[in-house]
Amino acid sequence: MRREGSAFNGLGVVMLKELADHLTSIRFVVLELVVMALAVVTVYVAAQDIKNTVAEDPFLFLKFFTTSSGSLPSFLFWLSLFVPVVSIGLAFDSINGEHNRRTLSRILSQPIYRDALLFGKFLGALLTMAVALVVLWLLVIGLGLLFIGIPPGGDEIARAFVFLLVTIVYSGVWLALALLFSILFRSAATAALATLGLWLFFFVIWPVLAGEIAQIVVPPDPRYMALGLQTPGTAVLEQVLARLSPSTLFGEVVVALLDPTTRALGPIYLSQLQGAVLGAPLPLGASVLIAWPQIVGLLATTILLFVIGYVVFQRQEVRA
Amino acid sequence: MSADTVIEAEGLTKTYGSKVAVDHISFTVGRGEIFGLLGPNGAGKTTTILMLLGLTDISAGEVNVLGFDPAREPLSVKRRVGYLPDEVGFYEQLSAADNLRYTARLIGFTSMDREKRIAEALNRVGLGEFADNRVGTFSRGMRQRLGLAEILMKGAQIAILDEPTSGLDPHATSELLGIIRRFKSEGVSVLLSSHLLERVQSVCDRVALFSGGHIALMGSVSELGRTVLGAGYVVDIEAEGAGLADRLALIPGVSRVEQTGIGKVRLHAERDVRSEAAAEVVASHGRLKYLGVQEPSLEAIYTHYFESKPDETLKEGARHAA
Numbered sequence: 001m002r003r004e005g006s007a008f009n010g011l012g013v014v015m016l017k018e019l020a021d022h023l024t025s026i027r028f029v030v031l032e033l034v035v036m037a038l039a040v041v042t043v044y045v046a047a048q049d050i051k052n053t054v055a056e057d058p059f060l061f062l063k064f065f066t067t068s069s070g071s072l073p074s075f076l077f078w079l080s081l082f083v084p085v086v087s088i089g090l091a092f093d094s095i096n097g098e099h100n101r102r103t104l105s106r107i108l109s110q111p112i113y114r115d116a117l118l119f120g121k122f123l124g125a126l127l128t129m130a131v132a133l134v135v136l137w138l139l140v141i142g143l144g145l146l147f148i149g150i151p152p153g154g155d156e157i158a159r160a161f162v163f164l165l166v167t168i169v170y171s172g173v174w175l176a177l178a179l180l181f182s183i184l185f186r187s188a189a190t191a192a193l194a195t196l197g198l199w200l201f202f203f204v205i206w207p208v209l210a211g212e213i214a215q216i217v218v219p220p221d222p223r224y225m226a227l228g229l230q231t232p233g234t235a236v237l238e239q240v241l242a243r244l245s246p247s248t249l250f251g252e253v254v255v256a257l258l259d260p261t262t263r264a265l266g267p268i269y270l271s272q273l274q275g276a277v278l279g280a281p282l283p284l285g286a287s288v289l290i291a292w293p294q295i296v297g298l299l300a301t302t303i304l305l306f307v308i309g310y311v312v313f314q315r316q317e318v319r320a
Numbered sequence: 321m322s323a324d325t326v327i328e329a330e331g332l333t334k335t336y337g338s339k340v341a342v343d344h345i346s347f348t349v350g351r352g353e354i355f356g357l358l359g360p361n362g363a364g365k366t367t368t369i370l371m372l373l374g375l376t377d378i379s380a381g382e383v384n385v386l387g388f389d390p391a392r393e394p395l396s397v398k399r400r401v402g403y404l405p406d407e408v409g410f411y412e413q414l415s416a417a418d419n420l421r422y423t424a425r426l427i428g429f430t431s432m433d434r435e436k437r438i439a440e441a442l443n444r445v446g447l448g449e450f451a452d453n454r455v456g457t458f459s460r461g462m463r464q465r466l467g468l469a470e471i472l473m474k475g476a477q478i479a480i481l482d483e484p485t486s487g488l489d490p491h492a493t494s495e496l497l498g499i500i501r502r503f504k505s506e507g508v509s510v511l512l513s514s515h516l517l518e519r520v521q522s523v524c525d526r527v528a529l530f531s532g533g534h535i536a537l538m539g540s541v542s543e544l545g546r547t548v549l550g551a552g553y554v555v556d557i558e559a560e561g562a563g564l565a566d567r568l569a570l571i572p573g574v575s576r577v578e579q580t581g582i583g584k585v586r587l588h589a590e591r592d593v594r595s596e597a598a599a600e601v602v603a604s605h606g607r608l609k610y611l612g613v614q615e616p617s618l619e620a621i622y623t624h625y626f627e628s629k630p631d632e633t634l635k636e637g638a639r640h641a642a
């Protein structure tokens with residue numbers, strides 16, 4: 001049965017309302033300010049480090065994202081907390097919030113499809129994250145310029161820009177997950193806790209668990225252990241398992257992008273190193289290619305989560 | 321569907337798993353008519369409304385709203401029909417006008433058109449001076465009126481109101497009913513649901529009494545009164561004049577005359593005998609102070625029909641509706 005009219009009727013209206021709501025919401029502004037403060041501190045500390053040590057590194061600017069100093073984690077670390085937490089904070093009450101405010105049936109009685117509401121909410125939140133991340137990105141680049149006084153090269157800017165795009169994609173994963181949970185759980189608190197719990201699981205527990213499971217399934221070979229090496233079979237399984245986590249995927253992409261000398265992600269085989277000058281930086285295209293499966297994985301996860309949410313939402317009763 | 325019918329439902333059914341929420345109901349609503357869906361909690365009123373709007377799937381049967389099928393052409397239906405949900409909600413942090421602006425954008429009104437419509441609608445429901453106040457500060461009655469303003473702004477041909485008066489005090493209720501009457505005077509058809517019988521009785525042209533997913537009775541309140549209560553008309557007269565009660569008893573159709581006070585009599589008749597009664601008073605050189613006919617109370621009809629013999633009526637209702 002063909003539906004009448006366009007599924008995108010009202011999409012832009014919903015998206016802009018969500019964007020305006022988020023950008024003016026206290027919880028978002030506070031979190032953004034906190035991360036901006038952290039950016040200033042970490043970039044300043046990183047600048048001191050960079051000045052002292054690696055003054056002739058051709059990829060100086062990328063170090064601002066990754067350098068950690070003493071007890072102060074890198075900006076990248078803060079970002080890996082900020083992106084999931086804020087994404088979840090933006091989307092955990094998307095649909096159940098409309099239910100609980102009893103606005104859902106009134107909005108859906110306007111000439112729009114549910115598609116427009118759901119997609120508009122997702123895009124509105126994604127756009128909000130994009131704005132937040134662009135601001136942070138500009139801040140880091142600007143501060144870097146201010147602190148060391150050397151302008152970044154074109155390749156550095158290009159890498160940092162691709163990194164920005166990937167970060168936005170990564171936030172899409174958590175937005176889609178939070179949106180899905182806001183459809184599944186009628187209580188916003190339950191949805192928030194479930195999403196945050198899942199994120200913590202992937203961020204903290206899963207990397208450890210992946211190693212443990214791999215060791216049980218493929219017990220380490222004593223011959224490798226005697227040499228102080230990881231058994232290849234165990235290592236491969238551990239990596240496969242770890243990559244089920246979006247945080248791992250994101251981490252791997254970031255390594256490939258921000259460290260141009262990265263030749264492969266995960267265990268390196270001799271064949272991959274043949275003819276390579278160790279330590280020589282790769283061109284950006286090659287780095288992206290290395291991380292391509294991970295990038296696609298992040299995109300596919302986002303789409304999958306959104307589609308599941310879409311299907312559930314279409315069948316859901318509108319009444320509270 | 322005739323030109324004067326705006327909603328037509330035929331064998332409309334909704335099942336949730338094995339539970340039948342709405343069971344083969346059929347009804348029509350005419351242009352400019354106020355039609356009431358009345359019945360106790362869980363009778364299926366809201367479910368029926370959601371099916372009319374295409375907001376929930378129809379399990380069986382046919383619906384036609386303004387010539388469109390809500391399941392296949394939901395946008396055409398929703399563009400022309402305004403809906404005030406049960407316990408309507410708004411975005412609390414936004415002003416009344418901003419809430420309507422969002423809806424107006426969703427409908428697709430241009431910005432000039434939008435502002436004019438919003439100001440007009442808010443004024444008509446008496447919220448003009450609160451346009452820029454946050455809805456969070458609004459009382460229940462103001463929220464309901466804002467919901468009606470949304471329907472006015474939309475320029476809907478049909479207004480579907482689910483429990484519009486629930487939770488309102490008597491003053492707010494009569495204000496709201498006043499607005500609903502104005503809908504009718506502008507040619508807007510109204511379909512409203514309620515379990516508060518006596519409040520809505522005064523505005524409805526016709527009602528459908530729901531029970532357990534069936535329409536048990538349908539018609540105007542006075543028709544239902546006669547079929548269910550069998551009482552016919554009750555005419556109250558206050559007049560001075562000698563031997564008036566005896567003369568009134570002779571009017572054809574009057575079955576009983578009751579003296580209800582000094583100079584006050586009540587006639588029980590099988591038809592409306594007001595004009596004959598007035599003529600009698602005048603003929604006996606009396607002075608007529610009051611003459612009125614009592615509408616049968618929906619409450620009484622309802623109680624009589626359902627609560628005296630609940631089991632039979634349910635089955636009977638099923639047969640009527642089928």
Ligand SMILES: Nc1ncnc2c1ncn2[C@@H]1O[C@H](COP(=O)(O)OP(=O)(O)OP(=O)(O)O)[C@@H](O)[C@H]1O
Nearest residue numbers: 317336339341360361362363364365366367368515
């Ligand atoms: N999602 C659902 N799943 C199962 N049963 C449902 C669902 N929604 C409604 N029902 C049932 O359908 C029946 C009709 O409900 P409906 O809300 O239409 O009644 P109503 O006449 O509007 O009642 P009220 O006066 O309380 O609003 C009820 O028995 C209700 O339990």
Ligand SMILES: [Mg+2]
Nearest residue numbers: 365366406482
């Ligand atoms: Mg209801």
